[in-house]
Amino acid sequence: MRVLVVTNMYPQPDRPAFGVFVRDQVDSLRRLGVEADVLFVDGRRNKLNYPLAYPRLWRALAAQRYDLIHAHYIFSGLVALGQRRCPVVLTHHGPEVFMTWEAALCRLFTRFFDQVIVVSEEMRRRLGFPRAHVIPCGVDLERFRPMPPQEARRALGLPPQRRLVLWAGEHFRPEKRWDLVQAAMKVLQRRRPDVDLVLVSGQPHDRVPLYMNACDVLLLVSDAEGSPMVVKEAMACNLPVVSTPVGDVPEVIAGTEGCFLCSQEPSDIAAKLEMALDFGRRTDGRRRVGHLSLARIARRVLAVYAAALEARRPRQRTEEAQA
Known part of the structure; x- marks a missing residue:
């Protein structure tokens, strides 16, 4: 064909x-x-x-x-x-x-x-x-696979002791709501000064798995999505996810410990990020996206x-x- x-x-x-x-x-x-x-x-x-x-x-x-x-x-x-x-x-x-x-x-x-x-x-x-x-x-399960977080941090030059929230994508697009990301991080950092935000935008795709393995949680707060690749890729790396219930995210992360749905209220986003950070380990997300x-x-x-x-x-x- x-x-x-x-x-x-x-x-x-x-x-x-x-x-x-x-x-x-x-x-x-x-x-x-x-x-x-x-x-x-x-x-x-x-x-x-x-x-x-x-x-x-x-x-x-x-x-x-x-x-x-x-x-x-x-x-x-x-x-x-x-x-x-x-x-x-x-x-x-x-x-x-x-x-x-x-x-x-x-x-x-x-x-x-x-x-x-x-x-x-x-x-x-x-x-x-x-x-x-x-x-x-x-999802490219060969490219997006778990690796030791400290190894990924060393490869990227990220601080070994900080807690890291990952946001990946085109932050300049209005529907991605970068304003909410910044507002939620301000709320979270008042309670957790050891947390940093890591923005990944315009990077070669082969480097994204390093960030997903280096960070502690992925954040997505879009107004709307179809089937966001970043969530499925995070799941393939066993990275906890906090996301608004957009597109197929509720189905993709359903029942996965360490993953949470949030509203678009900065206080709720911050609270769910804190819950994911307190989860304190990787998820079993990779097993749950094998069919993708x-x-x-x-x-x-x-x-x-x-x-x-x-x-x-x-x-x-x-x-x-x-x-």
């Missing part, structure tokens, strides 16, 4: 962690025998890259025959719909399906795709599209590809007969 992946998120030299979960999925599909090419549409750099992507798509289809197109995010999906030859699978990754003006686009155009994937049950419910497949992005390995998720995505191709065949036979 040959697949063209159209995506507006993919690691770049100046943004090594940008869309790394898409790249990991592409690589895992290749390991299953899928021949996958990537058409990267850099909409973050310039919104004009979206309309300019249509002739790029047509040239790609003229140069190579593809069985299927897999688009990631709605704008890439709209580009992929600019042809009729190949079935299109769309993955919605985040809360754009129910937040901001993009939600209207998602609701309007999702029905036109051959198959649709969302990364959490909340997204399927709020999108109002019950036939969507719920398939979160997989890259290989298992790739097999589920491959099944969606097969469904898209099978559904398209009767239509193609009809069109050929009419021709």
Whole structure:
């Protein structure tokens, strides 16, 4: 099977962690025998890259025959719909399906795709599209694995005796609520002056496991998420997690000792961080996310590809007969 992946998120030299979960999925599909090419549409750099992507798509289809197109995010999906030859699978990754003006686009155009994937049950419910497949992005369990915390601290030059709260991601995005992180840390540090905040943003993805093993707890306080990779990666490293109940986080951390859901009140965030710090050891999170390995998720995505191709065949036979 040959697949063209159209995506507006993919690691770049100046943004090594940008869309790394898409790249990991592409690589895992290749390991299953899928021949996958990537058409990267850099909409973050310039919104004009979206309309300019249509002739790029047509040239790609003229140069190579593809069985299927897999688009990631709605704008890439709209580009992929600019042809009729190949079935299109769309993955919605985040809360754009129910937040901001993009939600209207998602609701309007999702029905036109051959198959649709969302990364959490909340997204399927709020999108109002019950036939969507719920398939979160997989975790690289080889890259994200437990290691001795002091060894990780030495590698990063972090203080050996301090308690460390990790926040990882793009803190400049408003929905990530960096303001709440700072406010909660002020509350916590008044009670626990031995606690420091560690911000990891824009780092090569290969360094993130070091931070997850060096720190004592991961914090996430977003307004909304799809299936946040940072939580699943923390679980794979057995790192305690404190998070707002966004996306699939409640399901991912459910029943895991040392992991806590919090509200967006700084006092509650601080209290849950203190509980995680007092837990005082690593979790058994890795065991609980084993079903989210890259290989298992790739097999589920491959099944969606097969469904898209099978559904398209009767239509193609009809069109050929009419021709």
